[in-house]
Amino acid sequence: MGGGQGWFPQRGCHICRAGESGIAPHSPWTDCAHGAALRTAAASGSGAAAAAATVAGAAAGRQVCSLSSQCVPQCMVSLMGNQIDRITHLNYSELPTGDPSGIEKDELRVGVAYFFSDDEDELDERAPPPEKIWREPGPPKDSTAAAVLLLGELEYSAFCCQECIFSKLGGSQDLSAYPVSALLPRCRAGDLLELVRGGGQPAHWVVYVGASRVIHLQGREIREEHLAQVSAGRAGRIVNTWYRYRALPPDLVVHNARGHVGLQGHEICWTNSESFAAWCRFGKREFKAGGEAGGDGRLQESRYLLKLHLPDSRVHTLNFPSLEDLIREKRRQDAGGKVGVLKELSVLNQK
Incomplete structure (x- = not known):
């Protein structure tokens, strides 16, 4: 092991102070x-x-x-x-x-x-306490038992300039719906929910903001209410992945929704609940009424395509100049279901 130069520099032993200046001549190894x-x-x-x-x-x-x-x-x-x-x-x-x-x-x-x-007692001060680390909750154990079977649903996909921006296809997506009691444990703040309606009415979309409450466009007013009150016994499902746009952070989605609660009439720039909910999550102006116009105020014809997927691998395609028009027609077709679309197409073919 190395020698002693520099261990006790010029002040003597640092324990008993022997060898300090004025006491005795000193070398690195003191005479104590x-x-x-x-x-x-x-x-x-x-x-x-x-x-x-x-x-x-x-x-x-x-x-x-x-x-x-x-x-x-x-x-x-x-x-x-x-x-x-x-x-x-x-x-x-x-x-x-x-x-x-x-x-x-x-x-x-x-x-x-x-x-x-103290190695065992040393903790990384940058790491949050274990109880504050958020973990993605798993689905309920009875995830399939509570599912509601929906018959005659229309499946479709939408495109903008040949890029898929929306899809609802049973072969590649989970289209299961659940009663509110089974849906709530699955919901997280910022989720988009679709409440299924019958009787020829389109589905109703809402934004889940936590604590069993949702914000939605009802008629010409944006409200915050309890999910059970809005659903009125109807089944619902989480539809975060149906639109292919990049989602905003959940806290910003909730902020977008809560920032418009109470607006009425002409203050609202969305034409339906789906457009409002989708805007809250994705923040794209195309979901707003009039948000699609170009610099010259004109719209490009056939910019958007809506493909209706029918039995026997048939596809019926519709063209629209704006996303707002596409959503409006999609909701109308969705309310009628497959049967309604087939009847409408048969009438058109006969003409």
């Missing part, structure tokens, strides 16, 4: 019990030898200070500081000490010095 311990420890490289050297030095009559119980551990840290970063679990027993009162006596006091590692 501590210096003897250091010389022996440096030669042998062991803590036990250092302790033995201290005992021998005391027996020979050299000065032993009242802090001798700290001498060997501290000096060994100094000696080994350039070799290792830290000494842990270093245990010394039966180290000689002087009388705490400062009066030297013939007998020696026995003390113990310890170095304990």
